[in-house]
Structure formats: structure tokens, C-alpha cells
Amino acid sequence: MRIIYMGTPDFAVPALEKLIEAGHQVVAVYSQPPRPAGRGKALRPTPVHARAEELGLEVRTPISLKDPAVQAEFAALDADAAVVAAYGLLLPKAILAAPKQGCLNVHASLLPRWRGAAPIQRAILTGDNVTGVTIMDMEAGLDTGPMRAKHVTPIEDKTAGQLTKELAEAGAELMAEVLEDLSAHPPVPQPEEGVTYAAKIEKAEARIDFARDAHAIERQIRAFNPAPGAFFEYRGERFRIHAAAVEHAGGTPGTLLDDSLLIACGKDAIRPTLIQRAGKAAMSAGELLRGYEMAQGTRVNV
Template identity: 60%
Template sequence: MRLAFMGTPDFSVPALAELIAAGHDVVAVYSQPPRKAGRGMAETPSPVHAFAEAQGIEVRTPEKLRDAAAQEAFRALDLDAAIVAAYGLILPQPILDAPRLGCLNIHASLLPRWRGAAPIQRAIMAGDSETGVAIMQMEKGLDTGPVLLMERTPIGTQETAGELHDRLSTIGAGLMVRALAALERDSLEVTPQPEDGVTYADKIDKAEAHIDWTRPAHELDCHIRGLSPFPGAWCEVGKDGKRQRVKVLRAVPVDGSGTPGAALDDALTIACGDGALRLTQVQRAGKGVQQAEEFLRGFPVAAGTVLT
């Protein structure tokens, strides 16, 4: 098929690679414009941008797609379909209508559950036991289009958002190739999303990353894993009369009770509203990620210390 690919972050790269490997003619890639990053604040192309350029594919980085010139340039590509994976721009109706078969989206949830910006994080934070990837025919509404293919996968009891992100990225890439093959054979079953079971995966607000130790340990375990590695659930620990912020990237629910936030031992076992968590992987501000044992050698947290 003659395709355009529209994506920006690391999540999207495997799908682009699989489409190329499957023999599709990707005539243009759309990605978010380069952003300033790093110590030198140099403009850095997105992961999709960099990968596409390495493959010799034309890359377009419009700030928006609402002006007539951008829409005409897209229409002129004469596409069979556009493949969208975490692009980051809203597609206006003229863009959605331009390809012969429309725009197909890789969405990392079991639609209609977790429509929106942060489906991977929200699924873990909510304690879901499974998630998956849906290939969706895009329409004007937010992730409301009919589903063409869906694949389910369990969420591991210790799986972080980062780990699940990588698995779903790979699943989505293979699923899109399958969807296009079925589309060429005219053998896809288009399934409208049910009205029941709709939930929204709102963008993660930095304020909600603060750990509330009054919550039960099993909820905080999900909260921590859902925000790991980014932005990272955090708390503050007192040392030398100052409070220092510490991100908690992994923790394990354990038996224990006490004042919420209080260390129950010298090994980072912290009391919660119900039960306790043993923190196993942490990161101090400005420092690298550390296992608990390494962290405690340079930053001991004695029993009775209260984390806030």
C-alpha cells in the first residue's frame, strides 16, 4: 500500500519499521517538530523523525495541520492509508478524509477502556489485570472510531509502565501489519465501540505523582509502577534538617503496619494506610537510579523516619 506514517516517540518506531519490512511504500513521515533537548539545548529530531531520515524517507514536521496548504500537501500524496501512532497532533477532518482507506491508529488499550493520552500508565495505576492494543479507524471524536483488530495481553504483577510500553509497542507494530494485510484482502471486521465501559486516560499531571502514604499498599504499588520510569512517583525524606525528594520506581507490598509514611525498619519498608511497601528501586534528585541497598549505603533511612 501507499502510506504516510504519522508518529513521534519511541513507541511509534517499531510500527514504522515493520511497515517498511512488510513491503509497504511509506512515501512520507509526519512527526512533531524537533525540540530543544540536552545540556546544549540543541534542536533534536523525534525518534520517528531520526529513524525515517535514516531510511531515506521524506519527513514533514508541520506545527499544525489546520491550514489549507498543509492539508493540500497531505492530499497530494495520493495515499491508500495513513498510519498514526502517538503522533501528538489532532487530525482535522480533511486529513482524515484524504487517504482512500482513511487513517488507522495504533492505540495502546482495549478500547473503549482508556481512550486518551495516557492509556498505558492509567491501566497500571487502576490495577487492571490486562490491557492490549487496538487498531482503530480514526474519526473526529477522541479515540471513538470503530476497531479493526485488537490483541489482549496480561499486565505483569511487577510490570512498570516503561516495560509495558515496550511490549505494547511491539504488539502494535505486528498488529498493524496484520490489519493492513486483512484490509487488502477485504477481510477485516469493523466493530463499532460499545457505549458501555468507556473510560478516559487523562494526561498525567505532575501533582498526582506525589505519593500519599495513607492509601493502601496495593494501590500505591500500582501507582508507583504506573508512573515508572517517568515522571516517577515521589516523596520527600528528611536528612540533616532538610527534605530531599526521592522518586520511587519499584516497590513490593509486604506485611506491616504503622503510621502512614513511617519507616518500619532500616531497609526502606514504609507503612501505608493498609499494609506496607518495601521500596526496592529509587532515585534521588540529580542522581542515577539505585537499588535500595546501594541507596541506603549513602543515604540511610532509619526506622521511625517519616516520609512525606
């Protein structure tokens, strides 16, 4: 098939690679424009952009798809289908209508649950037992299109980073399967019941509120690993927690219950097992405490 590929982050790289492996002709790759990154603020291409260039594919990075000229260039590619994975730009009706078989999307949730920008993080935060990927036909609404296939996976104790990698691979395989025979995967309308929305993660959500249940905080830590990183403040310094365990203990929320970094929560307590000081590498709590005192009875986030 002649395919236009549209994606931006690491999540979208496996599906691009799988399309090439399956023998499809990727006539162009659309990705968000390069942005300043690193200390020098040099322009850095997105992961999909970089991988596409390695594969020798044409890459286009329009700021918007609303420009009629951009839409005409898109239509001129005469694609059989467009495959979209975490592209990050709104697709106008003219774009959706251009490919002969329409636009197919890899979405990282079991639709209609968690439509929107941050489905993986929201599933972990809420305590869902399972999540997955859905292949759907795109339409004007936000992740409202009819579904062609699903893959289910348990969340267990996975971080957002681990789950993103797993779902990216599963989505790539599933998209290849659907494209191999579209007639064997007819579109099915999404049910009206069970709709939830995965709002974009705001930076303020990453600050830990120790008045909450320890299990909710542990999920917050996993949901925000690797980014933006759940954190607390101590003596004016920010500490990111990358992993933690829940323990049955009590005390005033935010209080250190021992000299080994056990922190009281609204219910039970949390013990960080992988932690990071600002400007430092992540380390175990034991490594941190060998060079930095956090004494029993003191409080964080005060």
C-alpha cells in the same frame, strides 16, 4: 500500499519499521517538531523523526494540521492510507478524509476502555488485569472510531515502560496484518458500554501519598516508571522509587518502620527495591542506605 506514517515517541517506531519490512511504500512521515533537550537545549528530533531519517524517508514536522496549505500538501501525497501511532496532534476532517482508505490508528488499550492520552498508565494505576492494542479507523471523536483488530496481553507486574515496549511490538504486528487484507478485518463499531477516559498524566500525580493502600502505591510506582517517576520527599530532597514490594506491616503512614526503608502506608507497607536520589543513578535500597541514613521512626513527605 502508499502510506503516510504519523507518529512521535518510541512507542510509534516499531510500526514504522514493520511497514517498511512488509514492503509498503511510506511516502512521507509526519512527526511532532524537534524540541529543546539536554543541558545545551539543542533541538532534538522525536524518536520517529530520527528513525525515519535513518530509513531515508521524507519527514514533515508541521506545528499544526489546521493550515489549509499543510492539508493540501498532505492530500497531494495521494496515499492509500495513513497509519497513526501516538502522533500527538489533532487530525482535522480534511486530513482524515484525504487517504483513499482513511486513517488507521494503533491505540494502546482495549477500546472502548481507556480512550485518550495515557491508556497504559491508567490501566496499571487502576489495577486492570489485562490491556492490549486496538487497530481502529479514525474519525473526529477521541478514539471513538470503529475497530478492526485487537491484541490482549496480561499486565501482571509490568512497568509502564515494559508494557509500552510490548504493546508497541504487538501493535506493529497487528497493523501489518490488518493492512495485508483490509477486507478480512472489517470495521466494527465500538460498544457504548465500558467507555473510560485515560486523562493525561499530571506531574502532581507522581508524588506518593502514603495514606493510600500499599498495593495502590506499588501500582503508581510501576505506572510512572520510567516517567515521570513516583517520588517522596525526605529532608528536603526528592527520592524517586522505580520498583517496590508490598509487605504486611502497619504504622503511621509515611513512617519508616525499620532501618531498611520499609514505609508504612494507609494499609500495609511498601519497601522500595530500586530508588534514585536527585542527580544520582538509580540504585538498590541497600546501596542507598550504605551512604545515606534513613532511620527507623522518621517520616517522609513532612
